[in-house]
Amino acid sequence: MKGTDRIVRVPLHEVAHGRTGDKGNRVNISVIPYHDEAWPLLLEQLTVERVKTWFAAKGAGTVARYDLPNLPAMNFVIDDVLQGGVNGALNLDGHGKSLAFHLLSIPVEVPARLALHPEKTVT
Amino acid sequence: MTATTVHIGCGAGFAGDRWDAAVPVVASLARRSGPRYLMYETLAERTLALAQQARIENPASGYSPYLERILRPVLKSAREAGIRIVSNFGAANPLGGARKILEMAREDGIAGLRVAVVDGDDLSAVMTEADIRGHGTVEGIGMPEGRLIAANVYLGARPIADALALGADVIVVGRCADPALALGPLLHEFGWSLDDLDRVAAGTMAGHLLECGAQVTGGYFADPGYKEVPDFGHVGFPIAEIGADGDVVITKADHTGGLVSHRTVKEQLLYEMHDPASYLTPDVTLDVTGVAVEEVGPDRVRITGARGRQRPPTLKATVSFEGGWLGEGEITYAGPNARRRAELAIEVLRTRVRDLGTNWPLRFDMIGTVATFDGDGGDLRASRPWPDDGEYRVRMATQGGDKRTAQYIADEVLSLYCSGPAGGAGVRHRIAPLVTTASILVDRDRVQASARLVEEDAS
Numbered sequence: 001m002k003g004t005d006r007i008v009r010v011p012l013h014e015v016a017h018g019r020t021g022d023k024g025n026r027v028n029i030s031v032i033p034y035h036d037e038a039w040p041l042l043l044e045q046l047t048v049e050r051v052k053t054w055f056a057a058k059g060a061g062t063v064a065r066y067d068l069p070n071l072p073a074m075n076f077v078i079d080d081v082l083q084g085g086v087n088g089a090l091n092l093d094g095h096g097k098s099l100a101f102h103l104l105s106i107p108v109e110v111p112a113r114l115a116l117h118p119e120k121t122v123t
Numbered sequence: 124m125t126a127t128t129v130h131i132g133c134g135a136g137f138a139g140d141r142w143d144a145a146v147p148v149v150a151s152l153a154r155r156s157g158p159r160y161l162m163y164e165t166l167a168e169r170t171l172a173l174a175q176q177a178r179i180e181n182p183a184s185g186y187s188p189y190l191e192r193i194l195r196p197v198l199k200s201a202r203e204a205g206i207r208i209v210s211n212f213g214a215a216n217p218l219g220g221a222r223k224i225l226e227m228a229r230e231d232g233i234a235g236l237r238v239a240v241v242d243g244d245d246l247s248a249v250m251t252e253a254d255i256r257g258h259g260t261v262e263g264i265g266m267p268e269g270r271l272i273a274a275n276v277y278l279g280a281r282p283i284a285d286a287l288a289l290g291a292d293v294i295v296v297g298r299c300a301d302p303a304l305a306l307g308p309l310l311h312e313f314g315w316s317l318d319d320l321d322r323v324a325a326g327t328m329a330g331h332l333l334e335c336g337a338q339v340t341g342g343y344f345a346d347p348g349y350k351e352v353p354d355f356g357h358v359g360f361p362i363a364e365i366g367a368d369g370d371v372v373i374t375k376a377d378h379t380g381g382l383v384s385h386r387t388v389k390e391q392l393l394y395e396m397h398d399p400a401s402y403l404t405p406d407v408t409l410d411v412t413g414v415a416v417e418e419v420g421p422d423r424v425r426i427t428g429a430r431g432r433q434r435p436p437t438l439k440a441t442v443s444f445e446g447g448w449l450g451e452g453e454i455t456y457a458g459p460n461a462r463r464r465a466e467l468a469i470e471v472l473r474t475r476v477r478d479l480g481t482n483w484p485l486r487f488d489m490i491g492t493v494a495t496f497d498g499d500g501g502d503l504r505a506s507r508p509w510p511d512d513g514e515y516r517v518r519m520a521t522q523g524g525d526k527r528t529a530q531y532i533a534d535e536v537l538s539l540y541c542s543g544p545a546g547g548a549g550v551r552h553r554i555a556p557l558v559t560t561a562s563i564l565v566d567r568d569r570v571q572a573s574a575r576l577v578e579e580d581a582s
Contacts, residue, residue: 017350017386019343021395024262024562030393032386057502065400070415070428071389073555077397083499088264088446088559090486090520093495104497116349 004113005060011122013104014115016042020100025082028094029103032073039072039115046074046107053100054106055081126312131160131305131329132362132376134208135193136336138165144336146362147376149197151362153204154377157483158312161201162304164212164334166190171298172443172558174214175273186220186295189410191227198224199231202292209283209304213240213297215273220295221577229579239291241282243572244298246274246440250569255442258563267559269444276440276565278572279405281317283307286574287389294574298441299568300404302330313367317434324431325369329403332373332391332426336360339373339391340422343380352484355382371426372419383422392416392426401432403439408432414442437564446559450529451520452536452552453490457542458512464544465489465515471543472519475535483523483532490516515547522557529554 032047033036033039048063055063061080068074082096083089093099112118132152134145145161152159167185178185190212201208209327212220217240252271260266265427266330275298284307286294296304309315317323332339339361341352352358359379364372375383392411396402402409413428455465469487476485488494489504491514497503509515521532533552540547 013349017346017390019390019394023395023397024264026263026397028393028395028397030390032389032393044385044474057498057500059498060497064398066397066412068399068412068414071392071415073389073393073394075396075399088522088557090449090484090499090522091497092488092490092518098495110296 003082004111006112007109008112008115008118008121009107009109010104010115010118010120011104011123012108014117014120015108015110016104018100018104020096020098022082022095025084026077026079027081027099029076029078029100030073032071032104034116035114036072038110041110042074042108043067051076051078051103053105059083126158127367129158129160129309129312129365130155130362130509131162131308131362131365133164133333133336134161135163135199136190136334136338137167138170138187140193140336143196145193145197146380148360148362149201149204149206151377153200153208158308159204159206160291160308161197161208162333162338163193163208163212164301164304166211166298167216168345168441168560169443169558171214171275172272172560174216175443178215183219185216186214186223190220190223192347192534194224194508195227195231198227199233202233202236207287207291207308208293209307210294211299213295215297216219217241217295217297218577224293224295225577225579231510236293237291237294237576238293239286239289239574239576241278241286241294241296241299241572241574242572243282244275244278246276246565250274255563258565259562260563262562264561266561267444267446267447272443272445274440274442276438276570277405278304280306280310280443282572282574284310287311289574289576291576301334302327302404303406303508304331305330306406308311309365317406320407320431320433321429324429325371326365327404327407327409328364328411328426328429329363329371332388333361333363335391337381338394339376339387340383341387344387344390350386352380352382352562356380356553369429372423373426374423383424385416385418385424388424388426388517403435405434405438407434436567438567438570440536440563441560441563442563443558443560446557447522447524448526448554449520449522449557450533450554451518452533452550453516453518454536454539454543455514455516455549456546457514457548458546460511461515462509462511463511464546465517467544468517468539469546471539472535476532479524479531481528481532483521483528486520488518494518526554
């Protein structure tokens, strides 16, 4: 197997970028792969169940995922995760602006060539 | 003659945006020809409630408190270049904002400036509080308790186009959908009908990409080693070029830092978007699922494929209520055994607040472990070990109805100086009034928006 085809387990941050937006007590987080080829792999691995579990400490309610094959990208909408919304929350980040980077720390498995720094493996 | 391309720059993506961001945008637009506009978006969800409270204290205020800071640097140069300005500076008092702009024009020797206001977003003028409270909420927050401060509906682009047809150089709106600040000029210049759904969708998408200023030109994007942004300290604000057929190109002010790439555009396209097939605005239901982006030159990205469907039957409104008081305080522990001293501080604070006899919710963060991503219960922090030595900042936050209790709780952080664990340092503590907001949907026939020019001496 060529070195670049070897499967690595890395934070999503090595494979994709994204951004949080908020409305009410709800955030959306976009996930945009650096390589288009990673998109189908992310569709398999970033299920709504897994994302809901990843945000469990924040009290995530319903999670929905919308797929945008043309960009390609996906958009997660997570309910209740602001624990009150920007005007009612006690946490430091009432908008949830940082939360894209929480999702970007979730481990994913991809061929090394699709990761920006394939040596940054996680367990 | 109908224009072939309209140029729209953005001068602010939120009220606290850079005071001088619009200067290079206006300079760039001045070198272009054809219809040119500068839009300012300065009205977040709670901003209007704060403005309403300011207006109660002083009836002449209640417009954006940042208006002068961000508009004065370009008011004269925009006027001289024929660049028209569309803003939601009005907040709770569009007429007050318009008068302030006329006063600035007089002070700066700008003759004959025509300023228009758009009225009709203030629901309290047409609905009783009981009527407002009788509407169900959307977006996950129920109807709050507390005194109603403000209720404002998101207006669409038509009254902005009407204001331009009156000949206004500067338009001051209160609450409107952010993309309408760009769509209004497009309706005016191209004569688009609101039933021309795909063009209206394209104009709405252009407005959506512009509305957060630098967020499409490298701001809120830079991530060293991953997403590099050149000359980031001088990030340039965006300019959109929109064609009569709905062709959209995003670029940015000349001689500035930042970048416009397919990645910056994709991130902003999906920002604050929920179902990408149904982005609801007053003017159209925007579907971006078929959108493609293409880099067509340096800092130039073309976006195609926006589709429009029938606009929603109702209009969204933000309602704001007095929400009691936030109390918070922070204190740092550093050096050997800092974590255990910080944990002891949390224990002491819990004891002291319990002894006050309140049942207010408390949240504790230990900044330096995991705070931002954690829930109010601290589950993530508890899930793994943290080094004893280092630097940790304890934060306590609470909220409830009365100001005095908020102050007493926050003061418990301050008293840790002498009565808490060893070496506590750098206390900051404060209380602040809270505004709670929720969203409701209102029938369109309840809302009458209109545009009018403001005479300098009108009262």
